[in-house]
Amino acid sequence: MNSNLKLSRKGDAVFASRNGSPPVEVKLLFARPISARDGQISILDRENKEELAWLNSLDKLDPASQRIARQALDTRYPVSRITSVEHSFVNHGHRYLKVMTNRGFRYFNLKEPGKNVTWLSDDKLVIRDSMGNRFEIESISSLDPESRKNLNLVL
Amino acid sequence: MPATEPDIDSRFRAELPSSVKIVLKDEVPVFSMESDVLRNGSFGASFLVLTGSRVIGFEEAVDPVIVSIPEIRNVFTDELFGGGRLMVEKENGEKVSLVHFSRNLISEFAAAARIIEDISEGHEVIFPELEGAAFSASGVPLEERGGRSPLDMPRWKILRRMAGYLAPYKLQIGALMVLTALSVLAQIWTPLLAKKIIDNILKQGEFANSPEPAGDQINKYVIYFGCAFVIIFLTRTSANLLKVWVGGRLIADFRAALHEQIQRLTMAYHNQKESGQLIGRVMSDTAELYQFLIEGAPYLFINLLMFVGIGAILVALHPTLALFVFLPVPFLLGGGGWFWKKLVPLFHKRGNRSNLLYSVLGESVRGVKAVKALGQENRRHKQFTKGNDSLFAVSYRVDGTFAKFFEVMALFMGVGTVSVWYFGGHSILDPNSGFTFGKLVAFVSYMAMFYGPLQWFTAVMNWSTHALTASERIFQVLDQKSEVYDRENAISLPKAKGDISFQNVRFSYNRGKEIIKGVSFDIHSGEMIGLVGKSGAGKSTIINLVCRFYDVDSGSIRIDGHDIRDIKLEDWRRNIGIVMQDPFLFSGTITDNIAYGNPDVNFEEVVRAARAAKAHEFILEKEEGYDTVVGEGGVDLSGGEKQRIAIARAILNDPPVLILDEATSAVDSETEKAIQEAIGNLVKGRTTIAIAHRLATLRNASRLIVIDNGKIIEEGSHETLLAKEDGYFAKLVKLQAENNRMHSARTAYSTDDV
Ligand SMILES: Nc1ncnc2c1ncn2[C@@H]1O[C@H](COP(=O)(O)OP(=O)(O)O)[C@@H](O)[C@H]1O
Numbered sequence: 080m081n082s083n084l085k086l087s088r089k090g091d092a093v094f095a096s097r098n099g100s101p102p103v104e105v106k107l108l109f110a111r112p113i114s115a116r117d118g119q120i121s122i123l124d125r126e127n128k129e130e131l132a133w134l135n136s137l138d139k140l141d142p143a144s145q146r147i148a149r150q151a152l153d154t155r156y157p158v159s160r161i162t163s164v165e166h167s168f169v170n171h172g173h174r175y176l177k178v179m180t181n182r183g184f185r186y187f188n189l190k191e192p193g194k195n196v197t198w199l200s201d202d203k204l205v206i207r208d209s210m211g212n213r214f215e216i217e218s219i220s221s222l223d224p225e226s227r228k229n230l231n232l233v234l
Numbered sequence: 235m236p237a238t239e240p241d242i243d244s245r246f247r248a249e250l251p252s253s254v255k256i257v258l259k260d261e262v263p264v265f266s267m268e269s270d271v272l273r274n275g276s277f278g279a280s281f282l283v284l285t286g287s288r289v290i291g292f293e294e295a296v297d298p299v300i301v302s303i304p305e306i307r308n309v310f311t312d313e314l315f316g317g318g319r320l321m322v323e324k325e326n327g328e329k330v331s332l333v334h335f336s337r338n339l340i341s342e343f344a345a346a347a348r349i350i351e352d353i354s355e356g357h358e359v360i361f362p363e364l365e366g367a368a369f370s371a372s373g374v375p376l377e378e379r380g381g382r383s384p385l386d387m388p389r390w391k392i393l394r395r396m397a398g399y400l401a402p403y404k405l406q407i408g409a410l411m412v413l414t415a416l417s418v419l420a421q422i423w424t425p426l427l428a429k430k431i432i433d434n435i436l437k438q439g440e441f442a443n444s445p446e447p448a449g450d451q452i453n454k455y456v457i458y459f460g461c462a463f464v465i466i467f468l469t470r471t472s473a474n475l476l477k478v479w480v481g482g483r484l485i486a487d488f489r490a491a492l493h494e495q496i497q498r499l500t501m502a503y504h505n506q507k508e509s510g511q512l513i514g515r516v517m518s519d520t521a522e523l524y525q526f527l528i529e530g531a532p533y534l535f536i537n538l539l540m541f542v543g544i545g546a547i548l549v550a551l552h553p554t555l556a557l558f559v560f561l562p563v564p565f566l567l568g569g570g571g572w573f574w575k576k577l578v579p580l581f582h583k584r585g586n587r588s589n590l591l592y593s594v595l596g597e598s599v600r601g602v603k604a605v606k607a608l609g610q611e612n613r614r615h616k617q618f619t620k621g622n623d624s625l626f627a628v629s630y631r632v633d634g635t636f637a638k639f640f641e642v643m644a645l646f647m648g649v650g651t652v653s654v655w656y657f658g659g660h661s662i663l664d665p666n667s668g669f670t671f672g673k674l675v676a677f678v679s680y681m682a683m684f685y686g687p688l689q690w691f692t693a694v695m696n697w698s699t700h701a702l703t704a705s706e707r708i709f710q711v712l713d714q715k716s717e718v719y720d721r722e723n724a725i726s727l728p729k730a731k732g733d734i735s736f737q738n739v740r741f742s743y744n745r746g747k748e749i750i751k752g753v754s755f756d757i758h759s760g761e762m763i764g765l766v767g768k769s770g771a772g773k774s775t776i777i778n779l780v781c782r783f784y785d786v787d788s789g790s791i792r793i794d795g796h797d798i799r800d801i802k803l804e805d806w807r808r809n810i811g812i813v814m815q816d817p818f819l820f821s822g823t824i825t826d827n828i829a830y831g832n833p834d835v836n837f838e839e840v841v842r843a844a845r846a847a848k849a850h851e852f853i854l855e856k857e858e859g860y861d862t863v864v865g866e867g868g869v870d871l872s873g874g875e876k877q878r879i880a881i882a883r884a885i886l887n888d889p890p891v892l893i894l895d896e897a898t899s900a901v902d903s904e905t906e907k908a909i910q911e912a913i914g915n916l917v918k919g920r921t922t923i924a925i926a927h928r929l930a931t932l933r934n935a936s937r938l939i940v941i942d943n944g945k946i947i948e949e950g951s952h953e954t955l956l957a958k959e960d961g962y963f964a965k966l967v968k969l970q971a972e973n974n975r976m977h978s979a980r981t982a983y984s985t986d987d988v
Contacts, residue, residue, distance in 0.1 A: 089327075089328055089329070090324075090328040090329045090330040091319075091321065091329055091330050091331040092328075092329040104329075112315055153275065154275065154314065154319075155314050155315055156314070156315040157271070157275035157314065157315065157316060157317070157334075158315070158316075159277075159316070180277070182271075182275060182276045182277045183276050183277035183278055184277065185277055193586050193589070210336070210337045210338045211316070211337040212316050212317070212336050212337045212338065213315075213316050
């Protein structure tokens with residue numbers, strides 16, 4: 080049903096056109112950016128914010144559009160996945176972590192873990208730092224022991 | 235050369251790597267900024283540079299993005315998950331992103347967007363002040379870049395601030411210390427007296443050759459003993475009273491300072507802090523500090539004196555034996571510390587789990603109807619049981635650890651006790667040692683005094699850290715920028731004429747997301763303006779700016795020709811009457827609420843205002859009439875009733891400027907009529923800005939200003955706007971009329987069709 084939807088790019092903007100209608104600039108958004116990033120994508124008209132299409136998966140699109148969609152989503156959702164916790168300490172009740180992520184090294188401050196750590200399962204969590212940046216840990220049990228120890232210190 | 239201008243935030247003057255300089259050749263940057271994210275999403279240093287002729291997004295090993303200034307049509311930031319990017323729309327419609335950034339730098343790059351826009355439009359560059367800390371590319375807050383991490387205030391600074399608050403009570407604190415020292419001395423004295431009595435009975439030591447009868451000696455020392463207890467009683471009682479008084483006073487001062495500050499904090503601050511958090515600062519942080527001041531701090535002081543005093547006496551009595559007493563000290567301190575370190579995270583866990591259980595329980599009770607209706611009783615009970623069990627598990631660990639702790643500590647002390655009895659006993663048998671049974675008893679008593687508090691030492695030190703953190707949080711609130719109430723040279727404006735003028739006003743709540751995008755209009759004294767637009771268009775924001783709950787980012791608001799920022803804030807607010815959609819009533823009687831802001835008015839005036847507000851009749855019909863208590867814990871009033879009380883309040887205040895936020899919710903037509911009449915009475919002779927929904931208001935307004943997406947898109951009288959075939963307002967009205975038709979088909983009431 081969405082196969083008549085075509086995505087195109089101009090500069091760093093993404094456009095969508097349906098059944099050959101004139102392309103409009105759009106924004107691709109995950110409906111559940113924390114818990115489900117493998118589908119449930121909404122394509123919104125950038126101007127009037129109306130939904131142009133809902134995709135349960137990108138497969139329905141033609142390969143070129145799929146590529147553009149994937150890239151647009153990667154740009155809009157640069158997710159930081161922690162691969163190791165190199166150091167952590169608590170000072171004055173504030174927790175500091177130095178971590179390595181898939182995007183590179185990061186040093187951040189975590190306040191009120193009760194509020195800013197979301198457990199998605201017993202093994203998976205999302206941390207929001209004091210500035211609102213998010214860091215995910217896909218699986219705590221597969222972190223190295225040192226990282227787990229450092230993490231335990233602050234959670 | 236601009237790079238040496240002193241008052242520009244160093245964040246606009248990023249150190250550029252040499253590879254950027256190659257691209258720049260000999261162009262001089264107007265500003266340069268460093269970001270922490272690359273365009274491919276990785277963390278890393280990237281740069282934004284603006285020169286006189288072009289803007290450049292630069293990162294190592296990738297081609298730079300270059301846009302020349304005449305090519306720029308529009309500059310904006312685009313929100314991404316966990317950050318954003320700065321984008322340029324070119325004259326040919328193409329949009330390119332120059333630089334990406336994390337959430338740490340959102341306000342910095344929003345400011346950059348505005349600067350670039352200003353320059354591309356040919357305006358003069360103004361570098362805004364940036365808020366908060368600066369961050370490096372890996373996220374570390376950088377002190378030397380002009381930003382201080384707002385998180386830790388150094389300890390000495392906290393203590394110095396505390397000392398400032400203690401200063402008014404220095405006499406009392408001095409007395410407290412003297413009394414405490416006296417009580418400690420008296421306590422240390424008692425084992426020495428016991429030693430004298432025992433040695434006297436056994437005729438040992440100094441009494442070995444004493445000719446005085448033992449009975450007289452005993453009487454003397456027992457009297458001393460009694461005196462010591464009286465001294466301890468008197469000094470301790472007065473010290474306790476004094477410390478509770480000083481601690482309590484001090485905390486009362488803190489609470490008062492906090493409350494005053496909360497009233498004066500900017501709306502911007504209030505919006506980003508949850509009210510619960512602020513209430514917590516005032517109540518629980520001060521309570522935590524109080525507990526420490528009356529328990530923890532004296533504990534540290536008393537026991538420090540004790541250690542020194544007792545240590546000295548023990549050494550004097552028997553240096554070698556004293557050494558055995560000191561032997562377990564490192565273990566007691568270390569062990570105490572070790573246990574404490576284990577316990578603290580457990581305490582936190584227990585606290586969290588217990589809170590969680592509370593909230594599950596709370597939801598089960600408050601939401602019982604929903605739970606039953608959805609048939610979720612079993613699931614909720616399972617959820618509760620899970621939380622309950624995990625609370626049990628952690629509680630068991632906490633208390634189990636405690637139990638072990640006490641026994642291990644007792645074992646350490648046992649080592650000291652056993653060695654003192656062993657070596658002490660043998661010393662007494664040795665006639666040359668001069669050691670007596672009295673001394674041994676004194677030793678044993680001192681040991682108990684000495685060891686007891688040691689195990690808690692680490693805990694109390696830890697506690698002091700918490701108390702410091704609590705005070706830090708208090709100081710953080712006290713240090714927030716408050717609204718400028720008494721700016722020097724501010725104009726006093728007791729009674730404004732009521733001319734209001736917006737001149738190219740721009741405003742954003744959060745830097746980076748502009749809500750009001752260059753709005754200009756003039757309202758003349760006595761005029762009634764209706765603000766119209768879809769929800770989220772920015773109407774309430776304009777009202778907020780008129781009330782100066784926020785200051786504009788750029789442009790200006792003028793009142794009777796004066797910039798609103800030059801007028802004394804309190805004066806200006808007194809000139810405004812506000813009637814909100816859902817007015818806030820303070821707890822108190824209806825009379826109090828109408829007279830709020832005018833405590834001196836007499837009751838007749840209150841009634842006159844209530845009559846004009848069409849509130850009189852419904853108030854009389856309440857059982858307790860004007861004495862009815864409303865607000866928190868009082869009688870609930872309907873929305874229409876509350877609004878009329880607010881109108882009465884505004885009428886009584888008689889402000890030259892009136893702000894009216896009309897309710898969108900439908901009320902029955904009788905109430906509607908009463909409210910309309912009340913509003914009619916209220917707006918007479920005042921400059922009125924109304925967020926208008928009702929037809930009557932729209933018709934009565936001298937002019938309507940139609941807002942969409944933070945901009946004025948239409949302006950004119952109701953008729954002219956309606957007559958405009960393709961007008962936005964005409965369309966809005968048509969849409970609403972359709973909605974109303976659908977609505978009235980289903981409901982008994984038919985409100986005026988707009
Ligand atoms: N305190 C606030 N902080 C951040 N954004 C806000 C705040 N208040 C309103 N906004 C946003 O500003 C925009 C305009 O809101 P508002 O002025 O309340 O619109 P209206 O009154 O026309 O319905 C909306 O997008 C809203 O989300």
